[in-house]
Amino acid sequence: MRRGAGWWAAMGHRLSGLALAAFLPLHFLMLGRALGGAEALDSSLKIAELPLVKVAEFGLVIALAVHLAFGLRVLAIELLPWPARDGLRLRLVYLGLAATVLVGIAFAVSVV
Amino acid sequence: MSEARLFLLQRLTALVMAPLVLVHLVLIVVAVQGGLTAGEILGRTQGSVFWGLFYGIFVLVAAIHAPIGLRNVLREWTGIGRRPIDWLMVAFGVLLLVLGWRAVVAVVGGGA
């Protein structure tokens, strides 16, 4: 099958969702360490300084942005009136991608 | 629960989460500037009713939203039966809720 922008958006939406679902329990466990006081949380946050973890974090921020952007498109398709032109809101796919790139840059700049 | 009800819940939680995710993304980008420390995180959240409500609601809607989405993925991409998937998803939702609220208590509650 030749794949269009809609398919790539669907895949991006799905894979980012899977990544977030897998990460969420870990995220909560990590924050739960604060129960043991600031030091315990700090020692966990140290792990977050490892380069590999940094890359993973970057990926998750992107995943969150992607999932938000493409999710809003789905809501627009399903809940807003269906215009004759571009009812699939394909332009929103590109807009969402652009927004995601911006978020990625902002995160990368902040981290270094 | 009927498909229509699950659909309603998932779209409703998506609508609630859209602004929450935006705030969360901005916060991440701001917070990671100059490294992440427990003191910084807890300083912002500890004892704050606003952040307590913010993250309390965030966890609740995420714990509803994620299992419904994951259910579709498992149905389509794995050979697991429908019933087992439904039970797995209930368990996953409860897990997210418990771990998530525990994390909220940890970062917002009295602390050490």
Add this chain to the structure above:
Amino acid sequence: MAEGTLEVRIWRGGDEGAFGAYAVPARENQTVLDVVTEVQRRFEPSLAYRFSCRVGVCGSCAMTINGTPRWTCRTHVKRVAPEGRLTIEPLRNMKRVKDLACDMDGFLGKWASVGTFEGTATRADPPAAIDPASPARREVDAAIQCINCAVCHAACDVVAWDPHYLGPAALNRAWTLYNDARVADRRAVLDGALQPGGCHTCHSHGACTEHCPVGLSPTASIAGLKRAGLVSLLKGGRS
């Protein structure tokens, strides 16, 4: 490109099979269906394929052309194969019977399962007066033009992944029945579409709409069913 030869590969066999290769003269104004017909007449009399009207009305000629599902009678070779290379296969998501013909039972069965037209009027009644400007009729102005070609069914990944899923054409049909004022039990049509495997199984990403040769939007019809489901859920607490 009128001069020259097309390199054509056509699927031979059922689910098991192989491609046959044919050299077909390139012509001005040549459709993919023309190519298939020429192969059958000149090289391969046993080649099985379906067509009828040749003008985009009957919906019987759809095949997979260079990886994309299309109606073949209105697909010009020039447009889809400027290099002159064509790979022609049966539609996806259905059992292959022989060569380019696939078993339409699954597709048509799902189509029929959303409900057949059952009205309340008898012969004695005057024809129903449907106001063309009424919202319900406007909703389905486009959707009722479906020619049943199964292109959308072949294009949809969810159909490929979930054997229970009714698919875009059947749900589009359900949407037309639901909006038809003459249908006796529209509520039953909606209830059927709200079952597992119904409209909520659709992800709204629109491969069906991108491929429908008639330019219909099954995605819009399915979204309509989802909204109707929401309304009935919020109003009556049903489903």
